[in-house]
Amino acid sequence: MTSRIVFQQEMEELNEEVTQMANLAREAIVDAVECIVERDCSRRPEVERLDREIYRLEQVIEKRCLDVIALHTPVASDLRTVSTCLKIITDLNRIGRYASDIVEVYDHLDSFSDFRNDVNISYMGELVVAMVADATRSFTDRDAELARELFERDDEVDRLYEVNFRTVLTYMMEDPRRITVGTNWILVSRYLERIADHSCNIGERVVYMVTAERMDPKDRKHKNGHLPKATEAQPPQGGYATHDLEDK
Amino acid sequence: MTTKISIKDLNVRFDNNHALKNVSIDIPEKEITAIIGPSGCGKSTFIRCINRMNDIIPNCRVEGKVIVDGKDLYDRDMDVVEVRRRIGMVFQKPNPFPKSIHENVAFAPRLHGMEDGVDEKGRAKHRKISKGELDSLVEWSIRRAALWDEVQDRMKKSAYELSGGQQQRLCIARALAVKPEIVLFDEPCSALDPIATAKIEDLLVDLKKDYTVVIVTHNMQQAARVADRTAYFYLGELIEFGDTEQMFEKPAQKLTEQYITGRMG
Amino acid sequence: MNRRQKELFYFFLFRVCALTVAGFLVILVGYILINGIGAINWAFLTEYPRKNNTAGGIFPAILGTLYLMALVTLIAVPLGVFTAVYVTEYQRDSWWKSLLRIVIHNLAGVPSIVYGLLGLGLFVFALGMGFGLVASALTLSLLVLPLIITASREALHAVPQSLREASFALGATKWQTVRHHVLPYAMPGVLTGIILSVSRAAGETAPILLTGVVYTMVGPPRLDAFMALPYHLFTIATQTANAPQQVQYGTALVLLIMVVGINLGAIIMRNRYREKYKW
Numbered sequence: 160m161t162s163r164i165v166f167q168q169e170m171e172e173l174n175e176e177v178t179q180m181a182n183l184a185r186e187a188i189v190d191a192v193e194c195i196v197e198r199d200c201s202r203r204p205e206v207e208r209l210d211r212e213i214y215r216l217e218q219v220i221e222k223r224c225l226d227v228i229a230l231h232t233p234v235a236s237d238l239r240t241v242s243t244c245l246k247i248i249t250d251l252n253r254i255g256r257y258a259s260d261i262v263e264v265y266d267h268l269d270s271f272s273d274f275r276n277d278v279n280i281s282y283m284g285e286l287v288v289a290m291v292a293d294a295t296r297s298f299t300d301r302d303a304e305l306a307r308e309l310f311e312r313d314d315e316v317d318r319l320y321e322v323n324f325r326t327v328l329t330y331m332m333e334d335p336r337r338i339t340v341g342t343n344w345i346l347v348s349r350y351l352e353r354i355a356d357h358s359c360n361i362g363e364r365v366v367y368m369v370t371a372e373r374m375d376p377k378d379r380k381h382k383n384g385h386l387p388k389a390t391e392a393q394p395p396q397g398g399y400a401t402h403d404l405e406d407k
Numbered sequence: 408m409t410t411k412i413s414i415k416d417l418n419v420r421f422d423n424n425h426a427l428k429n430v431s432i433d434i435p436e437k438e439i440t441a442i443i444g445p446s447g448c449g450k451s452t453f454i455r456c457i458n459r460m461n462d463i464i465p466n467c468r469v470e471g472k473v474i475v476d477g478k479d480l481y482d483r484d485m486d487v488v489e490v491r492r493r494i495g496m497v498f499q500k501p502n503p504f505p506k507s508i509h510e511n512v513a514f515a516p517r518l519h520g521m522e523d524g525v526d527e528k529g530r531a532k533h534r535k536i537s538k539g540e541l542d543s544l545v546e547w548s549i550r551r552a553a554l555w556d557e558v559q560d561r562m563k564k565s566a567y568e569l570s571g572g573q574q575q576r577l578c579i580a581r582a583l584a585v586k587p588e589i590v591l592f593d594e595p596c597s598a599l600d601p602i603a604t605a606k607i608e609d610l611l612v613d614l615k616k617d618y619t620v621v622i623v624t625h626n627m628q629q630a631a632r633v634a635d636r637t638a639y640f641y642l643g644e645l646i647e648f649g650d651t652e653q654m655f656e657k658p659a660q661k662l663t664e665q666y667i668t669g670r671m672g
Numbered sequence: 673m674n675r676r677q678k679e680l681f682y683f684f685l686f687r688v689c690a691l692t693v694a695g696f697l698v699i700l701v702g703y704i705l706i707n708g709i710g711a712i713n714w715a716f717l718t719e720y721p722r723k724n725n726t727a728g729g730i731f732p733a734i735l736g737t738l739y740l741m742a743l744v745t746l747i748a749v750p751l752g753v754f755t756a757v758y759v760t761e762y763q764r765d766s767w768w769k770s771l772l773r774i775v776i777h778n779l780a781g782v783p784s785i786v787y788g789l790l791g792l793g794l795f796v797f798a799l800g801m802g803f804g805l806v807a808s809a810l811t812l813s814l815l816v817l818p819l820i821i822t823a824s825r826e827a828l829h830a831v832p833q834s835l836r837e838a839s840f841a842l843g844a845t846k847w848q849t850v851r852h853h854v855l856p857y858a859m860p861g862v863l864t865g866i867i868l869s870v871s872r873a874a875g876e877t878a879p880i881l882l883t884g885v886v887y888t889m890v891g892p893p894r895l896d897a898f899m900a901l902p903y904h905l906f907t908i909a910t911q912t913a914n915a916p917q918q919v920q921y922g923t924a925l926v927l928l929i930m931v932v933g934i935n936l937g938a939i940i941m942r943n944r945y946r947e948k949y950k951w
Contacts, residue, residue, distance in 0.1 A: 495841065
């Protein structure tokens with residue numbers, strides 16, 4: 160069946176391109192965090208280049224997804240893969256954009272060293288870089304468990320953001336001259352927190368791609384220390400599987 | 408969701424070929440159920456069991472039960488003519504009679520007559536149908552099959568002057584004229600062009616308001632577009648039966664997934 | 673010889689064969705026509721023979737042949753067509769079917785004189801019908817039965833199965849399907865078979881020779897005595913002294929015209945039906 164060979168090739172290329180885009184996004188955020196934390200922005204033009212490349216890739220991949228849908232009518236796992244790709248490229252593009260935004264802030268950051276000790280940018284940055292890396296890996300490895308674990312870590316990042324926000328606010332209230340720098344630190348924190356959220360989005364889409372279950376957004380914030388879990392499909396009984404009709 | 412047709416342990420053999428193996432399935436009422444599967448998997452054989460068309464084929468042995476409204480169609484007392492009146496069928500290649508359009512639709516009602524109460528055994532009695540009743544029944548059937556506008560002024564012309572899609576809708580009208588409860592479609596669109604196919608698909612969705620529809624199709628997109636429930640057959644066995652949306656988004660069986668994503672021959 | 677020459681040679685050869693065959697036919701018909709047309713007049717066709725068949729007309733022979741054809745039609749057609757219907761539509765056992773097919777084909781090859789003897793022994797003597805129209809008609813019916821059955825079977829086989837399935841699926845019984853759809857569709861073929869068979873029966877001499885045809889009559893055909901054209905031709909050509917040649921050829925011409933006319937009618941009817949049922 161010739162059309163399916165072409166289809167298989169298209170799916171493989173799609174997978175490669177999305178993986179490539181994810182790697183670029185990870186590189187970008189690694190460089191951006193390094194820039195802020197080490198105060199060494201020699202890699203800034205690199206980050207900007209990466210951002211542009213990520214944007215270009217988003218367009219290319221979107222077109223490829225739509226072509227596959229129009230020409231090959233994918234169903235079942237193929238359909239879930241294509242729709243996941245379509246959605247996560249948006250998140251990856253945002254991650255690239257935020258990375259670029261972070262290095263832009265660099266110029267406005269000044270020498271208030273006491274800021275740097277109290278504000279956990281470097282720890283936050285580590286966490287976020289790890290989340291992006293794991294989100295990428297969960298996609299390439301089709302690992303739903305890894306994807307689900309991202310949500311707990313996102314809670315940690317959110318907590319750090321809250322802490323940074325209050326700390327910097329206190330500093331700014333103490334000394335109005337610190338307002339510019341402070342605001343910029345808050346911005347950086349915010350960008351990192353948003354990147355973590357986008358990584359979670361990617362995780363949610365990967366869970367759908369692998370298990371076909373959609374996670375309830377309410378379950379994303381865990382309660383009582385339980386990891387949010389999507390329900391598994393029922394195993395087949397007696398030789399063939401039946402699905403009950405849902406209320407229509 | 409009520410069950411209209413309940414099939415239990417259906418086995419069909421042609422000489423030494425075991426064409427259907429232990430098929431059990433419950434087909435819901437007033438919905439469209441699609442039967443999909445690769446060539447030779449037994450879909451046509453299966454659907455022809457429902458209206459006992461396999462009886463015509465010599466060397467065909469059918470075991471099992473096909474229960475409609477509480478009665479087994481293969482019961483010894485069952486009148487096969489009555490079965491086929493209550494369960495209509497539309498075939499793959501349009502096969503109108505070589506007669507006029509009017510006569511095509513009028514043939515069967517004239518044969519069966521109008522229902523006229525029940526006899527002492529509870530079976531329906533019939534009386535001769537009058538010309539006026541016949542004409543209005545013909546018109547009703549053709550309208551229901553979305554064909555009236557195209558043929559109303561040439562009812563006496565030969566059915567062979569119609570296009571393929573029109574002929575197929577004529578065959579549907581012919582089947583509807585005897586007021587069946589269930590209508591079976593055996594790959595109704597495979598000989599038609601896309602526009603005619605689309606018209607018939609729209610008609611099917613309209614028909615399910617009043618009839619239980621079972622359609623065999625090798626076109627999976629058609630099954631996905633039109634059917635509420637889908638059953639996947641492979642090598643004579645029922646592999647999976649479920650909600651169409653569910654089956655096309657996440658099938659439970661690996662075999663089903665392989666077939667619908669085209670990764671099987 | 674190169675390819676083109678070979679081509680021309682074979683073309684020429686085949687054409688010569690075809691023309692030869694056509695030529696014989698033309699000669700046959702033409703010869704009879706030329707020699708016999710003089711005898712044809714109203715008197716010839718409507719008067720009884722006189723003077724030991726050497727003068728007068730051939731009216732009783734024409735009538736006798738017509739009567740025979742009518743009787744054969746009445747007997748052989750229902751028998752043959754319904755047998756064909758049974759074998760094609762109702763019989764399921766293929767072993768039985770093959771046997772029947774062989775039997776019928778072989779019956780078609782039995783020489784007509786043998787049929788005559790059968791008729792003599794079975795109808796005239798054993799069943800006690802005596803010589804006459806009935807025994808002759810029955811014998812001729814046996815003769816043409818295989819033809820009718822075969823032609824009808826072919827016509828019924830040619831009916832597409834999809835037609836029957838459509839009818840069954842609407843809840844029609846087998847008989848209703850056969851009566852309303854299969855037979856009408858097969859009718860051209862069946863009719864052709866009937867007509868050809870009957871015209872064949874009209875031209876047979878041997879069966880009627882042994883079962884009831886008479887040399888001459890002065891009145892119309894009766895149950896126990898009748899004349900027929902083929903036998904009449906035979907007698908006036910070989911057994912009657914002084915029969916004028918023109919009378920002989922005239923009789924032959926009348927017989928020929930009857931048979932050819934019927935066959936032409938069959939062809940025309942077949943063509944008309946074909947038009948009606950074209951897909």
